Structures are given as C-alpha cells and as structure tokens.
Amino acid sequence: AQSVTQLGSHVSVSEGALVLLRCNYSSSVPPYLFWYVQYPNQGLQLLLKYTSAATLVKGINGFEAEFKKSETSFHLTKPSAHMSDAAEYFCAVSDGRDDKIIFGKGTRLHILP
Amino acid sequence: DAGITQSPRHKVTETGTPVTLRCHQTENHRYMYWYRQDPGHGLRLIHYSYGVKDTDKGEVSDGYSVSRSKTEDFLLTLESATSSQTSVYFCAISGISNTANTGELFFGEGSRLTVL
Numbered sequence: 037a038q039s040v041t042q043l044g045s046h047v048s049v050s051e052g053a054l055v056l057l058r059c060n061y062s063s064s065v066p067p068y069l070f071w072y073v074q075y076p077n078q079g080l081q082l083l084l085k086y087t088s089a090a091t092l093v094k095g096i097n098g099f100e101a102e103f104k105k106s107e108t109s110f111h112l113t114k115p116s117a118h119m120s121d122a123a124e125y126f127c128a129v130s131d132g133r134d135d136k137i138i139f140g141k142g143t144r145l146h147i148l149p
Numbered sequence: 150d151a152g153i154t155q156s157p158r159h160k161v162t163e164t165g166t167p168v169t170l171r172c173h174q175t176e177n178h179r180y181m182y183w184y185r186q187d188p189g190h191g192l193r194l195i196h197y198s199y200g201v202k203d204t205d206k207g208e209v210s211d212g213y214s215v216s217r218s219k220t221e222d223f224l225l226t227l228e229s230a231t232s233s234q235t236s237v238y239f240c241a242i243s244g245i246s247n248t249a250n251t252g253e254l255f256f257g258e259g260s261r262l263t264v265l
Contacts, residue, residue: 045189068252079239079256080192087252126191130252135180135199136207137243137252141191 038063038129042140050148055099055114057143059127062108069110070128070137071101080126086110097121122147152176155240155257163265168227170260172240174220180243181223182254183207183215185236192239198223230264237261 043058061067068087072080084095091103097120101112110127127140152175162168172181180199184192184207194207196215204215212234216224227234238261241254 042191070252070254072254079258080241080254081256082253085253128254132252134205135197135243136194136205137182137254138194138208139184139192141189 038067038131038136038138040127040129040138040140042127042143044143045141046144046146048146048148049117051119052116055112055117055121055145057112057125057127057145059101059110059112059140060108061110061127061129063129063131065131065133066105068130068132069101069103070130071095071099071110071112072126072128072139074124074126074142076123083112083125117145117147119147119149121145153240153242153255153257155238155260157260158258159261161263161265162230164231165229168230168262168264170225170238170240170262172223172225172257174223174242176242176255177220178242179220181217182241182243183213183223183225184239184241185209185234186239186259187236195225195238227262230262232264235262235264 039062041060070085071083074080084093086103094100124144126142130137154173182197183195193209198204198217240257
C-alpha cells in the first residue's frame with residue numbers, strides 16, 4: 037500500500053529565505069504525487085501535482101517540487117518565503133490502482149519576519 | 150470554486166448517538182472521499198466512492214459507514230459516536246472528468262464534530 041512520510045511537523049524560515057519541505061513516498065508502482073496547502077480554518081487546495089510527465093513540477097504561488105525516483109522523494113521548494121506562505125502543507129500519494137489518495141501528517145510552515 | 154457543500158458544519162453530540170454527515174456536490178464527479186483531520190495525524194482516509202453504490206474502505210474505516218445513492222450525495226454515518234471520533238471531517242471530490250480519476254482533490258469546508 038502506498039504511504040507518505042513528511043519530515044518535520046514544524047518548519048520555520050525567515051521571510052525571503054528558501055523554503056524546503058520534505059516528502060518521501062512509498063509505492064509499488066509509479067505514483068501520482070501531490071502537494072496541498074491549508075490556510076487556517078479552510079479546506080485544502082492543490083499546490084501542484086506530478087503525474088509522470090516532467091520531473092520538475094511548477095505550482096501556484098511560486099512553489100515547485102522535483103520527483104526523484106531513486107530517492108523516492110518529492111520535496112517542495114520556494115526560493116523566497118513570503119509571510120503569506122504561512123500555512124500547513126500536505127504531501128499526498130496515489131498509485132492509480134485503487135483510487136485511494138493517502139496524505140502525510142503535514143508540515144506547518146512558520147515565516148519569521 | 151468546486152461546488153461542494155458539507156452539512157452540518159458544526160455538531161456537538163453525545164457518546165452513543167448516531168451521526169450523519171452529508172457531502173453534496175454539483176460537479177457531477179465520479180469520485181468522492183471522506184477524510185478526518187486530527188492534530189499530529191494529518192488527513193486520514195475513512196471511506197471513498199468510485200460511483201453510485203460503489204464504495205470502499207480507507208485507512209480508518211472502523212466505526213464509520215457510507216452510502217452513495219446518487220452521484221451528488223455521499224453520506225458518512227457514525228452508527229454510535231465515540232469521543233475518539235471527535236474530529237474535523239472533510240469531504241473531497243476528484244477529477245475534472247466524470248470518468249477519469251486525475252487524483253486532484255477539491256475539498257469542502259469541513260464539518261467539525263464534537264462527541265461528549
């Protein structure tokens with residue numbers, strides 16, 4: 037069964053600094069991978085997704101993620117953090133076989149002024 | 150925004166009572182999901198549906214049942230609520246097509262359930 041591990045339940049970065057949120061997946065077949073963001077008291081919204089096309093995926097709000105099969109990773113990055121990026125971020129995986137979409141435990145991103 | 154409505158948005162109930170949460174979509178999407186969100190656990194899949202009357206279990210299905218009698222409605226029922234089921238429940242629909250599951254989820258605003 038597919039699974040996702042997000043390293044770090046809380047990450048703090050200074051405004052303007054690089055954002056790096058880590059995600060490792062487990063899947064027996066080539067997966068579909070996703071990053072979602074949740075702002076306070078809201079539902080989740082899609083940031084970006086990998087579906088076996090380009091390994092470097094660009095999303096909304098300047099975020100991107102790179103699929104690395106050899107490392108089973110799909111880390112999320114943004115070159116320069118903004119205060120509005122403060123939110124909780126979730127990595128998710130689907131192996132495309134049984135329509136299950138499994139989420140990681142989330143990483144809360146704090147932006148320091 | 151995807152047309153997904155959850156009801157009720159807030160509910161307080163007592164241990165042992167039945168509870169039903171409703172998810173209604175106006176997008177005609179085939180796939181629908183119920184998740185629960187708890188601090189330290191992220192989102193965990195409870196049940197999902199891949200068509201009318203077609204449902205399957207997720208990661209944490211014990212104590213929950215679902216029904217989907219028509220495309221637009223997906224009901225989550227707690228037969229006898231327990232305090233461990235206090236949570237925020239999210240419904241989601243998948244895909245931009247009525248047939249293909251793109252895996253891209255659109256979420257409702259959540260239903261906060263408190264079981265005393």
